[in-house]
Amino acid sequence: MPKNIIEKIWERHVILQRKDHPAVLAIDKMLLHEVTSAQAFDELRRRKLKVRSPEKIIATLDHSVPTTSSREVIIDLQAKLQVESLRKNVKEFGIPFYDFGSEHQGIVHVIGPELGFTLPGETIVCGDSHTSTHGAFGALAFGIGTSEVTHVLATSAILQYKPKTMLVEFIGIPSKAVTAKDVIMKLIATIGVSGAQGHILEYQGEAITKMSMESRMTLCNMSIECGARAGLIAPDETTFHYLKNRPYAPKADHWRTAIKLWQALKSDPDCCYDQHVIIDIHRLTPMVTWGINPEQAIPIEACIPEVENAEQAYHYTQLRPGQPIKKIPIEWAFIGSCTNGRIEDLRLAAQVLKGHRIAEHVQLYVVPGSEQVRQQAIKEGLDQIFITAGAQFRMPGCSMCLAMNADKVPPGARCISTSNRNFIGRQGPGSITHLASPATVAASAIKGMITSAEEIG
Amino acid sequence: MMNPFQIILGFGIPLDMNHVDTDMIIPARFLTNTQRNGYGEHLFEQLRQQDSNFIFNDLRYQSNQILITRQNFGCGSSREHAVWALQEAGIKVIIAESYSDIFYNNAAQNGLLLITLSAFLIDKLIKQSSSKNGILLTIDLQQQEILTPEGEKIYFEYDPFRKSCLLNGQDDLDYLLEAIQ
Numbered sequence: 001m002p003k004n005i006i007e008k009i010w011e012r013h014v015i016l017q018r019k020d021h022p023a024v025l026a027i028d029k030m031l032l033h034e035v036t037s038a039q040a041f042d043e044l045r046r047r048k049l050k051v052r053s054p055e056k057i058i059a060t061l062d063h064s065v066p067t068t069s070s071r072e073v074i075i076d077l078q079a080k081l082q083v084e085s086l087r088k089n090v091k092e093f094g095i096p097f098y099d100f101g102s103e104h105q106g107i108v109h110v111i112g113p114e115l116g117f118t119l120p121g122e123t124i125v126c127g128d129s130h131t132s133t134h135g136a137f138g139a140l141a142f143g144i145g146t147s148e149v150t151h152v153l154a155t156s157a158i159l160q161y162k163p164k165t166m167l168v169e170f171i172g173i174p175s176k177a178v179t180a181k182d183v184i185m186k187l188i189a190t191i192g193v194s195g196a197q198g199h200i201l202e203y204q205g206e207a208i209t210k211m212s213m214e215s216r217m218t219l220c221n222m223s224i225e226c227g228a229r230a231g232l233i234a235p236d237e238t239t240f241h242y243l244k245n246r247p248y249a250p251k252a253d254h255w256r257t258a259i260k261l262w263q264a265l266k267s268d269p270d271c272c273y274d275q276h277v278i279i280d281i282h283r284l285t286p287m288v289t290w291g292i293n294p295e296q297a298i299p300i301e302a303c304i305p306e307v308e309n310a311e312q313a314y315h316y317t318q319l320r321p322g323q324p325i326k327k328i329p330i331e332w333a334f335i336g337s338c339t340n341g342r343i344e345d346l347r348l349a350a351q352v353l354k355g356h357r358i359a360e361h362v363q364l365y366v367v368p369g370s371e372q373v374r375q376q377a378i379k380e381g382l383d384q385i386f387i388t389a390g391a392q393f394r395m396p397g398c399s400m401c402l403a404m405n406a407d408k409v410p411p412g413a414r415c416i417s418t419s420n421r422n423f424i425g426r427q428g429p430g431s432i433t434h435l436a437s438p439a440t441v442a443a444s445a446i447k448g449m450i451t452s453a454e455e456i457g
Numbered sequence: 458m459m460n461p462f463q464i465i466l467g468f469g470i471p472l473d474m475n476h477v478d479t480d481m482i483i484p485a486r487f488l489t490n491t492q493r494n495g496y497g498e499h500l501f502e503q504l505r506q507q508d509s510n511f512i513f514n515d516l517r518y519q520s521n522q523i524l525i526t527r528q529n530f531g532c533g534s535s536r537e538h539a540v541w542a543l544q545e546a547g548i549k550v551i552i553a554e555s556y557s558d559i560f561y562n563n564a565a566q567n568g569l570l571l572i573t574l575s576a577f578l579i580d581k582l583i584k585q586s587s588s589k590n591g592i593l594l595t596i597d598l599q600q601q602e603i604l605t606p607e608g609e610k611i612y613f614e615y616d617p618f619r620k621s622c623l624l625n626g627q628d629d630l631d632y633l634l635e636a637i638q
Contacts, residue, residue, distance in 0.1 A: 038491035145537035147566035
């Protein structure tokens with residue numbers, strides 16, 4: 001029977017499937033960070049269990065850490081304790097760790113791929129919903145809770161029900177002004193924040209094939225925002241080219257064997273999916289959110305729509321139906337996160353910002369997704385473009401995406417952000433968020449209001 | 458091991474919203490805690506501060522154990538802290554039209570019962586729970602039914618494996634450890 005790629009990866013990882021039970025699914029890799037792991041290690045100690053395969057795990061600091069240059073100065077004592085707990089835990093259990101000062105510290109979903117730790121056909125988990133990012137490599141990658149982190153630490157396996165599958169096919173090639181962020185925002189706006197609940201997505205289409213790995217990661221990253229636990233893209237030459245020679249990637253003969261396996265890793269012709277969604281993107285324009293969840297997104301040239309049961313959204317964002325989204329004044333702008341904190345995103349933002357200054361009343365934070373991204377940006381002189389434009393170029397971390405550290409948008413302030421969630425108070429209590437691509441965020445920071453990058457000369 | 462799930466007799470908290478996300482349930486700034494407790498007092502903190510009429514500010518519902526809400530509850534982040542916060546605030550059962558996948562799994566790991574009902578029944582329960590005297594519900598997982606004071610029985614579907622785990626207080630780790638032997 002023909003199978004899709006999701007079914008193929010699933011079946012290769014089922015260790016045990018009893019009738020009326022969830023499957024015991026083997027997990028190849030796990031990523032750890034400071035926020036969702038401390039309680040998992042405590043449980044392991046309480047049960048007197050060991051970590052089954054520490055070599056299949058990597059850990060780093062990202063969520064709650066400062067993005068200032070003096071990184072060890074963590075004012076929040078609880079956050080400091082959390083960082084120290086992770087240091088202690090990885091030492092005790094022998095898990096590879098990328099601490100401050102390491103050339104690979106960064107957001108888990110940025111460093112996993114950079115290290116070549118993320119590989120096609122694998123099952124990958126992390127106590128973070130944006131683990132879907134790793135699907136860009138043709139891996140089955142999904143977020144789990146802290147209890148499940150304990151399960152994977154102890155057994156390298158997890159209990160899972162077989163997910164439904166959905167093919168998302170993008171038709172057409174949009175204009176150059178459109179990025180992967182706009183493409184995924186279009187999907188979420190179309191099917192809604194729970195449109196893919198219970199499903200794992202496979203993305204296909206000419207536009208996807210032409211995308212760089214960075215763009216594919218942006219796309220897969222936000223799969224969770226339409227309710228899918230994971231979204232993936234079959235690996236191809238672009239994937240292999242990206243992975244070759246990365247620290248954890250297979251070498252020499254192992255590489256050649258791996259390539260052969262990976263080349264066969266794709267959906268069979270005539271295979272089936274539980275659902276098939278087709279999105280025409282050939283006339284897509286840059287997208288911006290107006291409300292309090294990622295489905296409340298519109299083209300940048302559009303007016304805010306009248307939607308039923310959205311009073312809370314209009315009230316919170318202080319906007320009204322019929323108002324154009326363009327020219328809404330913003331005070332803050334954020335470029336970074338596991339969605340758009342990679343080198344390609346920084347290049348795009350720098351291209352828009354070059355030769356410009358951001359508006360007087362705007363604060364722009366540019367936060368690289370990892371130490372590697374930061375160093376590459378400096379090598380290319382992007383840091384100087386950001387600083388000259390009046391932005392702050394900071395140290396790697398999750399930063400203003402979820403405001404767990406000191407990087408917060410003040411109450412009542414409006415921020416245009418390359419992150420992934422515009423939930424109430426996500427960027428700080430009382431903050432208002434508009435999600436957009438790095439190009440749109442950079443352009444908006446220059447004008448001090450929501451602006452398309454095409455308007456910047 | 459979790460505490461085995463017993464029959465729950467209690468009143469509902471009608472949270473008449475779709476897409477309640479985990480940032481609403483427990484904002485990220487409270488997640489620097491390294492324990493499994495200390496979250497209940499911050500449950501829905503921003504919504505409580507923003508709106509004095511928010512349901513969790515209403516003293517009438519303060520000690521109620523059954524949360525009744527609509528679609529896609531628990532969407533967003535994978536933080537298990539959302540489940541811990543709800544449980545610490547006394548919630549034992551949630552009745553909704555649907556849940557996000559990760560939240561559903563996290564609830565199962567902690568013995569929080571999530572019941573899925575149709576929009577029609579949710580409408581009715583939200584209306585009854587919002588009435589002056591509320592409505593006393595009996596949640597019986599063994600029988601998979603919700604009993605109302607009028608003697609109505611609302612049957613709900615529940616996964617047999619999860620049911621046995623909840624009733625016996627078993628968690629996934631015991632099953633996994635046995636399976637990989």
